[in-house]
Amino acid sequence: MSATRIDQSHTHPALNGLTDEINALRETGANFWQRGWSVGTSSNYSLVVSREPLELLITASGKDKGRLSPGDFVRVGASGKPVAEGQPKSSAETLLHVVAAQQPGVGAVLHTHSVWSTLLSDFFFPQGGFEIAGYEMLKGLEGITTHQTATWVEIFENTQNIPELAEQVRERLLDPADPLEYGYLIRRHGLYTWGRDLAEARRHVEIFEFLFECVARRMVLTGELKANGVL
Amino acid sequence: MSATRIDQSHTHPALNGLTDEINALRETGANFWQRGWSVGTSSNYSLVVSREPLELLITASGKDKGRLSPGDFVRVGASGKPVAEGQPKSSAETLLHVVAAQQPGVGAVLHTHSVWSTLLSDFFFPQGGFEIAGYEMLKGLEGITTHQTATWVEIFENTQNIPELAEQVRERLLDPADPLEYGYLIRRHGLYTWGRDLAEARRHVEIFEFLFECVARRMVLTGELKANGVL
Amino acid sequence: MSATRIDQSHTHPALNGLTDEINALRETGANFWQRGWSVGTSSNYSLVVSREPLELLITASGKDKGRLSPGDFVRVGASGKPVAEGQPKSSAETLLHVVAAQQPGVGAVLHTHSVWSTLLSDFFFPQGGFEIAGYEMLKGLEGITTHQTATWVEIFENTQNIPELAEQVRERLLDPADPLEYGYLIRRHGLYTWGRDLAEARRHVEIFEFLFECVARRMVLTGELKANGVL
């Protein structure tokens, strides 16, 4: 694949000094595309490149994630707008990255579209989400140290009104009683997850995708049309 | 794989100046073969290399798509016949490429054979096709800007009489009331789709294959033996 | 993988002049292993290197097919025995290769172990085999020119008595009324197929594996526990 082809001529000055970050996201895209989690130009990825003020390096809109070139990125601010003119259009979902990145300690946000996340986000939408419990792989979510736990995967209705959805997500992230953790699904759309850095966010994608596949295949295997919830 | 092995000695003069186009189709073949969409020498791919008169660069008949060599291509005209003698035999389905390429704004036509497209084209044949609705990934089809849409995937009976099938497809593409859009299936055979250029046509293949897998796995998961049609 | 590592020091003189053939089988192994058709040192592959007398180049017993080295091959005669001393042990199933290679026009024999072939060979064993009908991909079997055809996939009981099984297979290949064609399955074991040359035999493996997946997934999708047989 051409993901290793360097075409610095198209990199905007706002991206100066971000070569390593850009290449890390390009490699992430090539891998996720190969796994089938980012096909058809779907998905978008971001890294926090400034905390005060908050600025993100994010994939431009509509690019092939299997062969991202260095020019396929934008630097945006907390409003979701580019920090300088002349950059490509950022993803339509930029505000969902901003909301996730505004949490303390978040350095990377990854959004993917897999078949299993699409199916489960539809199937469990009527009950608002589903619980994943009792799997050793839950320990791959940062801070979980035992399989004797459960995580709730919340599902938001899909919409093209991203500011509205971003506001809903923000409220749930900040919910004092029961805040969203680790990630969430958008119905018939895909996964948002994040981490301290790109490695942690990638790990969270891999963990969620593994667990989604377990939940879905278990339903097919046993005929029990419910997420597993044994503790 | 040997897809990167250049053997210009076998390239016919009619292909002079088309090295980039040929290599792009070779890379497409290597990728689709790896994904399982073009195994066993199945599939064929074309690019519009002249509009007036219409001429296509198309894969020759019966070649291994995972390891296409530069000599495995033919330049054909609107009749589906080679524009010059001494070229390899073009695909038996060349006229289906011509019909798709005759639409305004089409620059590339891709035909693939996947397991899911084979199964769905058989299962939904009695009702003439199936609707895919409500998925975010529909936005990967050019011009669709919301998931709140539906696309109808029409299914044609398979035949070895390609001129007859090409005529049926042409009529449906030109149907003033309800024209075919984006692509179609041939029963127990595979997918035809196209785009402005190769990148768009590849995106359409990836989008359709993703959606076919969603439709089929959803049927297995829920036991509902129908395509999903929620809006 | 190390399939490209050349270690000529371990190649027996009986293999002199067969470097291209050896490398072609090594590449075949690397690919089939990657696809999951030859894992765990399973499978074996052969090429006809002499017709009069019949001699085969065949993979040695118990080698990792994902990383075959040039020394992992044996040259055997029609008895299934090595043509010269000092070569590694040939596959226990060498006689099945010989029987297939004794057919006129056969230049390569491939044996693989996939999950779908294992399952179908078990499920349909009580009825002696199953018919695959009506798929376009059947045209990938040499000489088939229409989807309006059917091929019977015969299933033999598994055994460790290879000479006995080889004799059963030979009788069915020579059956004047209804000879075996293209390949066969061994119950809970795997596929044997062949071709004029390695490319054709590989194509037959890819075609059979595609069709096996269609048959099995169709059963899961529709709940009809029978091979499809529509013409």
Next chain:
Amino acid sequence: MSATRIDQSHTHPALNGLTDEINALRETGANFWQRGWSVGTSSNYSLVVSREPLELLITASGKDKGRLSPGDFVRVGASGKPVAEGQPKSSAETLLHVVAAQQPGVGAVLHTHSVWSTLLSDFFFPQGGFEIAGYEMLKGLEGITTHQTATWVEIFENTQNIPELAEQVRERLLDPADPLEYGYLIRRHGLYTWGRDLAEARRHVEIFEFLFECVARRMVLTGELKANGVL
């Protein structure tokens, strides 16, 4: 992937002379990660590097198995503790490697987390395990020479108390009446298997994963919710 990137600067002196062993485990990790058996930093792998006293080279805790660097390894003793200070933290499950490695003739221990092993280890837990019988691929388990055999895959309840689990496993390995052989599952967690050397242990992983997929897909295909046990 960066698995080929050498960063000797992070290798502890306790690992001197183990470059080949380290690289072999790095390649194993890259492959298992690609297959989906070691995603999300799950899994751990070890090699016996000294028999008297027993010392293992083992993956450090929490590393990405798809891109292990030379510094991601620890040398531990029979207590499961590092043999020298200043090394990274070894896997929390080190004692399970030690127990397996204490068996005579064991040179490598591999632990993996696949979807199928996770599902089967849960489904068959109530009956303590399941039998795999009658498959040719069983011959890939060292010492088995016929498909007319059966192997019992025992399932242990998952726990974070590794010393306790290690003791349970040890007892079953040493059980004079019916000792554990080849490997075992931990419920909703994964597989432990081993071999004389890394090649044999890898073969056992590939064989078990193939057979787990057969058992699970057969259940889905036939609707029989039991492991197959035909002899």
